[in-house]
Amino acid sequence: MKSMYIGIDLGTTNSTIASFDGEAVNVIANPFGENLTPSVVRIDPRGGTTIGRRAYRFLESDPLNTRSEFKRLMGTETKLEFPMAQQSFLPEELSAQVLSSLLSDASDLLGYQPKKAVISTPALFELPQNHATVQAGKLAGLEEVVLIQEPIASAIAAGWRKELGGMWLIFDLGGGTLDVSLLETKDERLRVVDHGGDNFLGGKDFDNAMVDWALAKLHEQFGLSEVRRDNPESRSILNRLKAACEQTKIELSRVQRSMISVPELCRDAAGNSVEVELEITRADYEALIESLVARGLAVCLALLEKAKVTPDEIIHVVFVGGPTLTPLLRQRIGDAFGGRIAEGIDPMTIVARGAALYAATAGLDARPNEPAAQQPAGLAVRVEYPPVTADAEPFVVGRFIPGPDELLPAKVLIKRDDSQFSTPEATVTAEGTFVLQLQLQRHVRNLFHLSAFSETGAPIPIQAPDFAIVHGVSIADPPLSRSVGVALSDDTVHVYFKKGTALPARKTFAHQTIRTVVAGSAEDLLSVPIIQGEFHRAHRNGLIGTLTIGGVKQTLPAGSRMEVTLHLDRSGQMQARADIPSIGQSFENIVHILVPTATLETLEQGLASTEKRSADLLRKGFSSGEKSAVKILESVPGLMLEARRCIESARGDDPDAQQRLHRLLNEIDSALDAAEEAFEWPQLVNEANEQIQIAMAWVSGWGTPAEQRLLDQAMEKASTALQTADALELDRQVKSIKAVTLAAVNRNPESVYYDFEWYVENITLATDLPRATELINKGRGAASNRDRDALRAINRQLYPLFPGTEEERSKSYGSGVH
Numbered sequence: 001m002k003s004m005y006i007g008i009d010l011g012t013t014n015s016t017i018a019s020f021d022g023e024a025v026n027v028i029a030n031p032f033g034e035n036l037t038p039s040v041v042r043i044d045p046r047g048g049t050t051i052g053r054r055a056y057r058f059l060e061s062d063p064l065n066t067r068s069e070f071k072r073l074m075g076t077e078t079k080l081e082f083p084m085a086q087q088s089f090l091p092e093e094l095s096a097q098v099l100s101s102l103l104s105d106a107s108d109l110l111g112y113q114p115k116k117a118v119i120s121t122p123a124l125f126e127l128p129q130n131h132a133t134v135q136a137g138k139l140a141g142l143e144e145v146v147l148i149q150e151p152i153a154s155a156i157a158a159g160w161r162k163e164l165g166g167m168w169l170i171f172d173l174g175g176g177t178l179d180v181s182l183l184e185t186k187d188e189r190l191r192v193v194d195h196g197g198d199n200f201l202g203g204k205d206f207d208n209a210m211v212d213w214a215l216a217k218l219h220e221q222f223g224l225s226e227v228r229r230d231n232p233e234s235r236s237i238l239n240r241l242k243a244a245c246e247q248t249k250i251e252l253s254r255v256q257r258s259m260i261s262v263p264e265l266c267r268d269a270a271g272n273s274v275e276v277e278l279e280i281t282r283a284d285y286e287a288l289i290e291s292l293v294a295r296g297l298a299v300c301l302a303l304l305e306k307a308k309v310t311p312d313e314i315i316h317v318v319f320v321g322g323p324t325l326t327p328l329l330r331q332r333i334g335d336a337f338g339g340r341i342a343e344g345i346d347p348m349t350i351v352a353r354g355a356a357l358y359a360a361t362a363g364l365d366a367r368p369n370e371p372a373a374q375q376p377a378g379l380a381v382r383v384e385y386p387p388v389t390a391d392a393e394p395f396v397v398g399r400f401i402p403g404p405d406e407l408l409p410a411k412v413l414i415k416r417d418d419s420q421f422s423t424p425e426a427t428v429t430a431e432g433t434f435v436l437q438l439q440l441q442r443h444v445r446n447l448f449h450l451s452a453f454s455e456t457g458a459p460i461p462i463q464a465p466d467f468a469i470v471h472g473v474s475i476a477d478p479p480l481s482r483s484v485g486v487a488l489s490d491d492t493v494h495v496y497f498k499k500g501t502a503l504p505a506r507k508t509f510a511h512q513t514i515r516t517v518v519a520g521s522a523e524d525l526l527s528v529p530i531i532q533g534e535f536h537r538a539h540r541n542g543l544i545g546t547l548t549i550g551g552v553k554q555t556l557p558a559g560s561r562m563e564v565t566l567h568l569d570r571s572g573q574m575q576a577r578a579d580i581p582s583i584g585q586s587f588e589n590i591v592h593i594l595v596p597t598a599t600l601e602t603l604e605q606g607l608a609s610t611e612k613r614s615a616d617l618l619r620k621g622f623s624s625g626e627k628s629a630v631k632i633l634e635s636v637p638g639l640m641l642e643a644r645r646c647i648e649s650a651r652g653d654d655p656d657a658q659q660r661l662h663r664l665l666n667e668i669d670s671a672l673d674a675a676e677e678a679f680e681w682p683q684l685v686n687e688a689n690e691q692i693q694i695a696m697a698w699v700s701g702w703g704t705p706a707e708q709r710l711l712d713q714a715m716e717k718a719s720t721a722l723q724t725a726d727a728l729e730l731d732r733q734v735k736s737i738k739a740v741t742l743a744a745v746n747r748n749p750e751s752v753y754y755d756f757e758w759y760v761e762n763i764t765l766a767t768d769l770p771r772a773t774e775l776i777n778k779g780r781g782a783a784s785n786r787d788r789d790a791l792r793a794i795n796r797q798l799y800p801l802f803p804g805t806e807e808e809r810s811k812s813y814g815s816g817v818h
Contacts, residue, residue, distance in 0.1 A: 003387070004110060006117040007355025007365040008102060010095060010133065012071040013203065013322070015039050016352035017102040019110070022387070022468045023445045025157070025353045030105050035349055036103060043082040051101040060240040069204070069656060070094045072176040075128030078655045080517070092132040096139035103140060114366035116144040118359040120351045121171075123149045123179045123195045123481050126532050127544040130572045141526030146362055150174075151181030152475060153354030154320045155190055158342050167193070167313050170301065171333060172351075173319035176202040176656075180299050188390035190475045195498070196303040199663060200642055201295055203323035209288040210245040210280070211238070214260055217278055222268045224526075230651035233750050237266050238652075241276070248280060253325045257281045269544045278433040286328045293329050297336060300394045309542055311333055316342040320350055360387040360470065362570075378461035379406055383450065388470045398450070400432035400462075408432050409452035409460045417447040425453075432480035440471040443627050477502035478570060486564060487529040487538035489514050489767075489803035491812040496566045499534060501574060508565040511817035514803040515767045517549060517556040525550035526816035528564060528578060530590075535726060539811040540670050546591045547576045549816070554583050558768050559800030562817060578751070598651055603658060606665050607647055614640060614668065617675050628725050629678035632671060666751050677727045684727060688734050693743040703744035711740045752792045756783060759798045766801045775801075 005020040014036040018027045027035045032053050042055040042065055050058070058066040065084045070091040073080075079088040079167045098118075107113045121133050132149055137145035151170035159168070165185055172179040181195040218224050226327070227234045242260045251258040262276035304311060317337050324330065324347050334341050363386075380401040386394055400408055411425040412434050423436045447468045452460040480503055485495040488511075493659075496507045496532070519525045526549040533541030547564065549556075563579040576590045614636050621630045643664050648658035677684075692715060699711050714736040721730035745751045756779050766772035775798050782790040803818040 003360075003365045004367055005356050005359035005387075006106060006114045006150075007100065007352050007357070007359055008117055008119045009150070009153075009349075009351035009355060010068050010071065010099065010119055010121075010136070011039055011351075013039060013679060015098050015102060015346070016349050017106055017354040018349065018352040019106065019366075020353075020356040022360065022470055025356055027349045027352060027583050028102075028106050028109055030101070031108075031353070037098065037105075038068070039071060039095075039098050040066060040068040041070075043085045043087060043098050045084040047085045047087065049097060060236070060243050063236050063239045067094060069175060072656045073659055075126065075130075076659055079653065079657065090132075092136040093139060095133070095136035099136055099140035099142075103142070108201060112368055113141065115142065115368050116146075116359070116366045117142055118146045118148050118149045118153075118355040118362065119149050120153045120172070120355045122177055122197075123151050123181055124177065124197045124199060126482060126542050127484070127572060127574055128542070131574075134571065134573060142413060144364065144572070146359070146364055147573075148358045149195075149318065149478060149481070151179055151183065151195065151353050152192060152478060153351045153358060154192070154318050155183045155185075155354070156357045156473060156475065157183075157350045157354035158316070158318045158345055159185060159190070166315035167309060169304075169314050169317045169337065170320060171296070171300065171317060171324060173296065173323040173329070174202055174205050174321045175323075178202060178296055178299060180296075180303050182303055182309065185473060188473050190473050192479045192500075193309075194258055194303060194307045195481065196306070197300050198295060198299050199667075200660060201292060201299075203321065204247060205292055206323055206326070207242055207246050209251060209292065210260070210285060211242050213280070213284075213288055214245060214276070214278055218265075218274070218276065222274050224266070224268065224274065225308045227266065228652075229648040229654075232413050232651075232653040235652060240780055244276070249285070249326075249454040250322075250375060251281045252280070253327060255282070282327070283603075289328065292325075293332050297332055300333065300336065303509065311337050314340060316340055318342045318345060318350070319347045319349055329673065347712065357388065357472070358471050358475070361389075361475065363387055366443065367682070372778060377645050378463040378465075379403075379409070380463050381450070381452075381465075382469060385467060385469055387468075389440075390470060390471070390473055392442060393437055394440070394469065396436050396438060398436075400428065400452070402432065407454070409462075410455045411453045411457075411735075412436070412450060414438060414448050414450050416441075426733050428452075440469060445470045477504070478572075479503070480505070480568065480572065482532045483534055484530065484532050484544070484566065484568065484574075486511070486566075487531045487541070487543075487812045487815045488818065489812055489815045489818045491538045493531065493538050493541065494534060497568065504567070504569045506565065506567040508563055511562045511564055512800040513549075513556060513558055513560045513562055514800055514816055514818055515558045515770065517552050519552050519555045522551055526556075527814050528562075528576075528817055529813035529815050530566065530574070531813070535673075536731075537673065537811075538813065538815070540666065540673065543813050545574060545576065546593060546813070547578050547587065548589055549578060549580075551586050552580075552583055553585060556580065556583060559797055563816075570664050578721075600757070601659065603647065603650060603661050603665070607643055607661070610665055610668050610672070611640065612644070613672055617672055617679075620679065621675065624679070626679055626681070628681065629675045630674045632678055635667060636668060636671055636675075639664060639671070674727075678725075681725065681727055684730060684734075685686055685722065688722065688730055688737075691737050691741070692718065695737045698741050698744040698748075701744070703740070703745040707740050707743055711737065714740065749788060752788050752795060753783060755795045756791055756798075759795070759802065762802065766798075767803060768801050772798060772801045 002021045007018045029035055030037045037052040038056040040055040041049040042058045065082050067080050072089040081088045105113055119133055119137055134145045150172050154170050155168055168183045170181040178198040178201045180197055182193040184191055184193050201665055202519045227237055240262055244260050248258045248260045260278040265274045265276045269273055295564045314337050381398055383398040385396045402408055409428050413423050413425045414436050415422040421439045426434050426436050428434050445468050450465045452462050480497050480501045483495050483499045484497045487492045488494055497505050517526050528547040529543055530545040531541040534546045537540050560582050565577045578587045618633055621633050646657045646661035650661055695711055701705055714733050718733040763772055775794050779791055779794040
């Protein structure tokens with residue numbers, strides 16, 4: 001039985017499964033003969049489950065008990081209700097149902113249930129979403145799940161048998177989000193250069209543009225004022241209208257005009273049946289989506305500018321996702337890149353195909369393990385080789401495992417099945433190992449046969465002597481899509497892994513606890529929040545897990561050293577450990593966070609607050625003429641408009657709209673934070689210049705040569721930041737300058753008294769006031785006795801008790817470390 005590798009595209013709208021047997025990639029059809037299975041689940045009153053095409057038919061007639069687009073809620077705590085069955089499920093539980101259906105289709109074709117698979121995820125998925133995807137695979141019966149970013153899978157499928165070198169742009173427009181990735185192939189090795197995207201742009205927005213147009217026409221013709229997005233009673237009507245618009249959208253990709261037809265959509269105020277027959281031309285539709293297409297192109301150009309790559313350097317643009325079949329979109333993107341569109345690619349199945357190829361690269365054979373009784377006769381041998389490789393001359397390493405009465409071979413050789421290549425005979429070591437180098441035919445599957453011989457040259461039968469290696473594009477270690485770090489108690493971030501870090505990755509850093517943890521108490525817990533994102537304020541980033549410290553064997557004083565280790569595997573799955581040397585305990589009980597669902601009331605309040613804040617800052621920007629702030633604020637009106645649209649759907653009991661609005665408000669607030677920092681730029685410049693003057697005086701008098709070099713480097717970077725008006729970088733360098741200055745200051749015998757006086761003046765900021773008071777009383781005695789060593793020791797104990805203001809600590813997810 002051939003090795004078999006399975007790849008799955010778990011999509012927002014549709015899902016696909018593909019297989020790779022080492023020779024060909026095949027998309028596995030469902031019982032309807034279709035390559036695409038709708039990501040839809042229905043549960044009837046008896047609790048019976050319907051999945052895929054059959055469930056899709058109920059979206060219009062029974063929307064309350066039929067769910068779709070739940071991928072957009074992966075990693076959240078939102079439970080989707082099925083009222084007739086009186087059941088509710090998390091998004092990953094519904095995704096598991098879709099995966100089970102796909103795996104069942106594969107089982108019907110292959111004759112066995114696949115046990116391992118690669119599942120694709122959007123490049124901008126955060127760790128909670130990736131974790132939920134793995135959980136969905138496990139719930140569906142998979143023993144091992146490996147994740148691959150969708151753009152990487154697309155590039156593998158598009159180029160695995162082509163000799164292409166250069167830059168690729170993957171334009172992946174799914175149902176919910178846009179992912180744009182820049183990749184490079186060199187020496188048939190694929191790496192991700194960078195990626196960008198728009199979490200608020202997808203095929204659903206194209207549908208909604210037509211739905212809004214149709215609603216306006218219906219209001220005008222029939223006076224259907226009650227049919228609105230913010231009216232929960234309109235949900236069934238809107239679902240039927242949306243389904244019709246979606247079909248019309250698809251038709252307009254092929255024809256110049258079409259009809260939005262919905263028989264008996266609803267009743268008007270007079271009780272008459274409303275029959276929808278609205279003609280729409282492709283030109284009408286393109287006018288509706290013009291701004292959406294422009295947003296997609298802007299994401300591409302921004303990514304190229306960030307990577308310092310010109311459109312002319314892109315050798316191919318690969319379209320992924322059904323919405324990319326839109327003629328206007330293909331024309332605009334194609335024109336921007338000189339028409340260099342990769343041809344002959346099915347945008348609907350390319351991700352699943354690439355995932356199957358990647359499964360072979362990872363050696364993820366989907367076949368179930370054979371029972372011991374079915375093992376073939378002969379000497380057992382374990383051969384290590386790359387199932388897929390860009391190397392035309394890979395090495396193979398093997399080891400024989402003889403039974404009690406079996407002897408090791410003396411020699412081995414490997415022949416290719418076309419008889420055009422054979423290795424020389426290699427000697428088997430006393431440990432039973434051997435190494436051979438092969439030659440591959442390029443871009444095809446190469447079948448090899450391993451032969452073993454005794455000292456006399458007699459053949460020795462061996463188990464499973466045949467294996468295959470496919471020559472094709474291979475990928476570098478996948479990159480981390482967003483930075484990961486620990487939230488500190490002052491609302492800053494200690495970054496462990498920067499965006500783009502190759503996975504797997506592991507790092508350990510030391511922190512200090514900010515308060516005492518009492519021994520033996522199950523309730524006295526200290527949190528180490530783990531966050532993901534690019535914002536320098538911790539609370540703006542997403543909380544992805546919490547490492548909890550509790551049940552300590554002996555009381556842990558504030559200021560205790562804690563060594564935190566984070567590990568991310570190739571799929572981005574996280575493990576964490578905290579080691580506390582002073583008490584000899586380790587903690588690994590990480591709690592994976594489900595993204596909280598904000599209530600409608602909270603979202604309403606948040607939107608109102610953000611609207612006021614944005615209006616104030618926009619007025620300030622235009623009145624002050626602060627160019628950098630005005631530039632930052634340019635995106636805010638468009639985002640606010642999108643937020644107002646989302647709140648309408650959220651009022652209509654749309655959980656996806658609620659989650660989308662939650663993310664959107666966070667993005668707007670982050671932009672407003674950046675604008676406020678730009679307004680504070682003059683103050684930051686003054687602080688930087690003042691700090692530089694202080695540093696030069698102290699480091700020249702008390703610093704070491706190494707500290708002087710560090711200061712020079714920080715000052716040079718600060719100067720560049722001043723010239724480019726980079727507030728974040730200037731703030732970072734000012735902190736570096738302060739750190740170097742502090743090291744020099746501490747060499748001044750009198751500095752210990754200055755530090756102590758600061759603690760005395762700011763005692764109300766201490767996290768453990770009784771402990772701080774006790775230490776300050778001791779410090780006063782040491783100061784009066786001029787006992788510098790004792791006072792220095794007291795200052796070291798006071799330091800962790802002043803981790804930041806109470807407001808900062810409350811914002812930083814309750815962090816107990818700094």
